[in-house]
Amino acid sequence: MKICTNPIRVSFQSILTALVLLTSINGTCANQPPSTTAFSETSPDYKRVRLPSGKFRPETYIVGEGIKMDKSKEDESLSLSFSGVAHILSDALYEADYIPSSNPEETDLLIVISWGKTQAFDRGIDGGPLMGSSGGSIVSGGNGGFQSYDFSEGDLALNNSLQKYGESSFDLRMATQEMFDRIRSEANIYNAGLLGYGHDLVRSQVLGNTVLSMRWLRNDLIAELESSRYFVILQAYDFQKIWKEKERKLLWTTRFSIRAKGRRFDEDLWSMAMASSRVIGRNTERLNRNLKQARVEFGELEYLGVEKEAQQNAAEK
Numbered sequence: 001m002k003i004c005t006n007p008i009r010v011s012f013q014s015i016l017t018a019l020v021l022l023t024s025i026n027g028t029c030a031n032q033p034p035s036t037t038a039f040s041e042t043s044p045d046y047k048r049v050r051l052p053s054g055k056f057r058p059e060t061y062i063v064g065e066g067i068k069m070d071k072s073k074e075d076e077s078l079s080l081s082f083s084g085v086a087h088i089l090s091d092a093l094y095e096a097d098y099i100p101s102s103n104p105e106e107t108d109l110l111i112v113i114s115w116g117k118t119q120a121f122d123r124g125i126d127g128g129p130l131m132g133s134s135g136g137s138i139v140s141g142g143n144g145g146f147q148s149y150d151f152s153e154g155d156l157a158l159n160n161s162l163q164k165y166g167e168s169s170f171d172l173r174m175a176t177q178e179m180f181d182r183i184r185s186e187a188n189i190y191n192a193g194l195l196g197y198g199h200d201l202v203r204s205q206v207l208g209n210t211v212l213s214m215r216w217l218r219n220d221l222i223a224e225l226e227s228s229r230y231f232v233i234l235q236a237y238d239f240q241k242i243w244k245e246k247e248r249k250l251l252w253t254t255r256f257s258i259r260a261k262g263r264r265f266d267e268d269l270w271s272m273a274m275a276s277s278r279v280i281g282r283n284t285e286r287l288n289r290n291l292k293q294a295r296v297e298f299g300e301l302e303y304l305g306v307e308k309e310a311q312q313n314a315a316e317k
Helices: 012-019 082-095 156-163 169-195 198-207 212-225 239-245 265-276 309-316
Strands: 036-042 059-069 098-100 109-117 136-142 145-151 229-238 250-259 288-291
Touching (some): 036 265, 082 098, 169 229, 229 265, 265 288
Antiparallel strands (some): 036 250, 136 145
16 A cells, blocks of 8 residues: 655645734734834944854843933833843844853953933924923933923023014014924934934935935934834943953944834833844944834644545656
8 A cells, every 4th residue: 555645735825824924922913013113333343253154153242231211200111120121132132143141251242221212292383382281391412411491381581582582472483483493303303313313314304305205204204203212222332342441342333212102111122122133233224114023923724635646646757
C-alpha cells in the first residue's frame, strides 16, 4: 500500500490570513495600537559592525534616568517609575540588538531615557480662550530649556503690552492675536525639536510654496505638534569615555511619540517602543510616521483534501 506524499494544499487566502500583520496588540480592531512617529540620528563617529548574517553586532548598555516632562502633573498614566519605563523599553532595545550589561568593563553605551507629554497649543482667539477663563500657561523653547508664559484676566504685564496698540477693541484683538501667534510659533518650534519634527517641518515649509504635497505635509505636521503627544527620547553616550575619561560623547539620539488623546502612556509605551525598534540607534534622515507594531497571527488553515493517487502518478510522469 502506497502512502500519498502529496502535501496538503492550503488556499492562498488562508496563507494570507496566516501571515497577515495585525494592527492590534490584543487581536481586536477595537483596541488598535497607536500610530507612532519616530526620528533618529547618529554621530558621524558612530558605526555599527555587521555580522556575517547581516545583523548588527549586539552592543551592551546600561540605562540612565533623564527628564520626565509632565507640566500638568495630572496625567496618571505618566506615573510609571523610571525602572518601569526602562523595563518596558528593554524589549525594543533588544529588537534593535542592544543588550543590557552589568559589567562596566564590557559596557558600550549609557542610554539616557527621557519621557513625558507635550503641551497642546490652542488656536488663540479663533479657537476660543487660549487657556480658559481662569488663565493658564504654555511652555515654549528657549536656550535649550523652558520658558513659561503665564496669563490671567488681571495680568498687568499683558495689559501694559497692549496699550501701545490703542484703546479700541479691534486694536486690542489684533495685538492679542499677534502675541498668541508668536507664542504659538515658538511652542511649535520647541516641540518640533523635542519630537524630531524639525527637519521635515523646515523642508515642507521651503517646498510648500511650489509643491502641493509639501503644503499638505506641513499642515499635518503642525496639527500633530499642536496636539498633546506622549514621547520618549533615548540618548546613547559612549560609556567607556564616561567611565574612564569623564567625557560625555553623544553617539545617537532616537525620539518617538504618539498622539496622547484617547491614549495612556503606561498602556501604549510598549507598543510605541516596539514600533520604533527598527530605527533605534540608526540615522533615519527623515521623520518616520505611522509606524505600528506588527504581529503575526495564524488564522485557521483550510484543508482542501488529498489528491487522488492517480492524479499524483500522472503528475510525476
